[in-house]
Amino acid sequence: MRTDPLFQPVMSEVRSTRTVTLSFNDQALEVPAGISVAAALLMSGIHRFRATPVSESPRAPYCMMGVCFECLVEIDGAPNRQSCLIEVADGMRIRSQEGARDLIFQPVSVQAVEVQS
Amino acid sequence: MSHSAVDVVVVGAGAAGMAGAVALAGLGLQVVLLDEQGSPGGQIYRGITLAPLSRRDLLGPDYAHGNVLAQALASSSVRYEKGAAVWQVTRDHQVSYLRDGRLHTLQAKAVLLATGAMERPFPIPGWTLPGVMSAGAAQILLKSAGLAPSEPVVLAGCGPLLYLLGWQYLRAGVPIKALVDTTRPEDYWRARRHLFAALRAWPYLRKGLELMRSLRSAHIPHYTAAEQLAVEGDEAATALTFTVAGKAQRIESRCVLLHQGVVPNIQFSQSLRARHYWDADQLCFSPVVDAWGELDVPGVFAAGDGAGIGGAQAAALQGELAGLGIAQRLGAIEAGQRDPRAATLRERLALNLRIRPFLDALYQPREENRIPADNVMVCRCEEVTAGDLRKFVALGCAGPNQAKSFGRCGMGPCQGRMCGLTVTEVIAKARGVTAEEVGYYRIRPPIKPITLGELAGD
Numbered sequence: 001m002r003t004d005p006l007f008q009p010v011m012s013e014v015r016s017t018r019t020v021t022l023s024f025n026d027q028a029l030e031v032p033a034g035i036s037v038a039a040a041l042l043m044s045g046i047h048r049f050r051a052t053p054v055s056e057s058p059r060a061p062y063c064m065m066g067v068c069f070e071c072l073v074e075i076d077g078a079p080n081r082q083s084c085l086i087e088v089a090d091g092m093r094i095r096s097q098e099g100a101r102d103l104i105f106q107p108v109s110v111q112a113v114e115v116q117s
Numbered sequence: 118m119s120h121s122a123v124d125v126v127v128v129g130a131g132a133a134g135m136a137g138a139v140a141l142a143g144l145g146l147q148v149v150l151l152d153e154q155g156s157p158g159g160q161i162y163r164g165i166t167l168a169p170l171s172r173r174d175l176l177g178p179d180y181a182h183g184n185v186l187a188q189a190l191a192s193s194s195v196r197y198e199k200g201a202a203v204w205q206v207t208r209d210h211q212v213s214y215l216r217d218g219r220l221h222t223l224q225a226k227a228v229l230l231a232t233g234a235m236e237r238p239f240p241i242p243g244w245t246l247p248g249v250m251s252a253g254a255a256q257i258l259l260k261s262a263g264l265a266p267s268e269p270v271v272l273a274g275c276g277p278l279l280y281l282l283g284w285q286y287l288r289a290g291v292p293i294k295a296l297v298d299t300t301r302p303e304d305y306w307r308a309r310r311h312l313f314a315a316l317r318a319w320p321y322l323r324k325g326l327e328l329m330r331s332l333r334s335a336h337i338p339h340y341t342a343a344e345q346l347a348v349e350g351d352e353a354a355t356a357l358t359f360t361v362a363g364k365a366q367r368i369e370s371r372c373v374l375l376h377q378g379v380v381p382n383i384q385f386s387q388s389l390r391a392r393h394y395w396d397a398d399q400l401c402f403s404p405v406v407d408a409w410g411e412l413d414v415p416g417v418f419a420a421g422d423g424a425g426i427g428g429a430q431a432a433a434l435q436g437e438l439a440g441l442g443i444a445q446r447l448g449a450i451e452a453g454q455r456d457p458r459a460a461t462l463r464e465r466l467a468l469n470l471r472i473r474p475f476l477d478a479l480y481q482p483r484e485e486n487r488i489p490a491d492n493v494m495v496c497r498c499e500e501v502t503a504g505d506l507r508k509f510v511a512l513g514c515a516g517p518n519q520a521k522s523f524g525r526c527g528m529g530p531c532q533g534r535m536c537g538l539t540v541t542e543v544i545a546k547a548r549g550v551t552a553e554e555v556g557y558y559r560i561r562p563p564i565k566p567i568t569l570g571e572l573a574g575d
Binding site: 052054057065068 | 153154155160167169171172175202235236245246247248249250251253254255257258259261262263264265266267268289290291352353371372382497498499500529530531534535566
């Protein structure tokens with residue numbers, strides 16, 4: 001769901017000439033190249049990146065430096081990607097992670113099981 | 118999975134990591150510098166090699182200074198690997214990392230951990246809502262993507278980074294709706310005894326004073342001694358509420374930026390079972406290191422904010438010092454050559470750190486924002502509140518590791534990074550013992566999540 005973007009380029013910022021096109025929940029977005037997926041979503045009016053597995057409450061990036069794991073999204077079919085650490089790429093398909101459907105963390109010793117709700 | 122041997126692996130390409138790696142390479146050692154980001158600089162100099170000049174100018178001279186380190190790195194023989202997520206460092210100097218979906222392992226003779234700082238958690242009601250971010254996060258958006266809030270923003274908390282961001286927003290023409298400062302008159306009183314030392318670090322103090330003055334002259338509504346901070350909203354933040362001298366205040370904004378200082382990122386030193394101590398001035402755990410930054414794990418060194426908060430300039434000096442220490446250990450330099458160089462660095466380091474006790478005392482985060490009320494979320498991942506933790510304690514939970522089995526606290530994707538300090542302090546207060554006695558989570562690899570497929574190498 002898109003609303004007014006919470007973040008926008010500052011005035012002194014030269015408009016990026018290079019852009020890439022990606023999708024968030026099947027909606028096409030055109031964003032500057034070279035920025036993180038999290039930054040791209042925030043400037044495109046995406047507020048809710050995921051919902052928690054416990055109470056399904058909405059979450060969005062908190063730390064932007066790979067610490068909080070609040071910005072987890074599904075990218076090109078791979079769940080639990082830290083969107084603040086991944087650079088945008090043309091054709092990237094991004095999906096929000098809703099609630100308990102998604103396996104949040106996969107310890108190395110445990111086989112991954114996707115549970116459909 | 119690929120294995121290879123090198124002299125030294127440096128983890129983290131911030132101020133300490135870049136300076137340490139360059140110093141080591143300059144002494145003829147084979148150095149690999151691993152960093153998670155796509156370009157060097159760490160958080161303080163985030164995106165320094167990519168930021169357009171206009172952005173560099175906007176962020177100020179301290180940020181631009183990072184380019185000196187980045188250029189030294191670029192013209193050195195250091196093998197810098199970007200986009201490398203280190204997930205394990207062992208006590209015998211094996212470093213494993215994931216890069217472009219492939220696993221790599223390096224066997225080093227010594228390891229330098231330069232993992233830097235992270236922002237202290239700021240647990241208040243509503244801090245999990247979209248629209249609430251740390252001030253550092255907002256600054257990263259500015260540094261790496263030239264983005265700022267699109268509507269008047271509320272800055273809340275205390276500490277140099279919060280005011281610096283305010284100053285940068287002013288320069289960028291970003292409207293600030295209010296600065297809600299938690300610093301109280303008694304904090305100034307407590308900091309007073311460190312003022313003399315701080316005055317001897319006048320350039321730093323002057324910079325801070327100028328910054329505060331420019332915020333004041335911009336006529337931004339500035340509340341001080343704010344208490345009972347809470348963010349309102351159902352699906353996203355809508356307002357920040359607080360009290361000043363008992364009087365309720367409410368400021369509407371979709372964007373609330375919180376900050377109350379930074380703390381060492383100790384995931385690796387903890388996972389190595391190195392000894393840590395509770396720093397009563399900085400209210401955090403730091404690894405115990407010797408004069409060269411060596412942990413009580415032989416051959417593993419730590420430098421920069423990850424070994425105790427000192428700021429970017431101190432970090433670079435510590436990185437260089439650790440580099441000298443490691444180089445001597447590996448026989449690349451004699452102690453007789455090392456010590457005069459180190460003495461100069463130590464002098465500059467001491468000068469640099471003079472301001473710290475004053476800053477630590479003045480901007481010590483207040484207890485209600487570290488040890489929150491029962492209804493406040495502590496573990497954001499598993500949604501465990503301070504009240505839940507206190508119930509666990511009443512049932513006999515003695516520390517953070519037991520809190521995991523009592524209620525999954527700290528067992529979500531962030532692996533306790535965001536709640537660790539809060540959990541320690543909440544349990545310590547509830548039990549009536551020190552944070553040192555309660556201790557910290559037992560951190561285990563993988564430090565970064567990796568999949569079975571990646572581990573199997575397919």
